[in-house]
Amino acid sequence: MKVLLLNGSPHKDGCTYTALCEVEKILKENGIETEIFQIGTDPVAGCIACGACFKSGKCFRNDKVNEFIDKAKEADGFIFGSPVYYAGATGQISSFLDRVFYGRTSIFAGKPGAAVVSCRRGGASAAFDQINKYFTISKMPVVSSQYWNQVHGNTPDEVVKDIEGMQTMRTLGSYMAWLLKCIEAGEKSGISKPNDEQPVKTNFIR
Secondary structure, rough: OOOEEEEEOOOOOHHHHHHHHHHHHHHHHHHOOEEEEEEOOOOOOOOOOHHHHHHHHOOOOHHHHHHHHHHHOOOOOEEEEOOOOOOOOOOOHHHHHHHHHOOOOOHHHOOOOEEEEEEOOOEEEEEHHHHHHHHHHHOEEEEEOOOOOEOOOOOHHHHHHOHHHHHHHHHHHHHHHHHHHHHHHHHOOOOOOOOOOOOOOOOOOO
């Protein structure tokens, strides 16, 4: 089993990374393979809804989005981390996830997901809600913790001093590992994913 952790911060070893590492530590202790995927500092273009990916399976922009999608196909769970920018997730991770999820529910359905946000002081709840919406539109079980998955601090050293926040990350790692093992046990006992109905779309303007 493998969990793919996405660092949506331009700072490779910053506050968000510190939180993700705390989750990763617990996952590894539970025998779960992990990988932290860095978005980095290169500009990330937003989705233009051209539909090219429906034909080729890849975005026509040959960047890290396609690299992540390839890894996502083999992953069993996901944790997406972002610092808080003006009470929301970063523009980079928003554009990134818009393109990653567009038309790709089949890759993510049934796989657990969780959001992690870091902030100096405020705006964490709004950013947290924003990221969770990618899960709840993609048939993904949402993994929770003892509190909303957030850490506070302006530097990695300050984040480590957020005792409750770090404990929340460890609890998140424990419940992600537990759910993955439950899913694996269910599959081995013959419990399969639901048979989805053919999607129906209802437009409000006719």
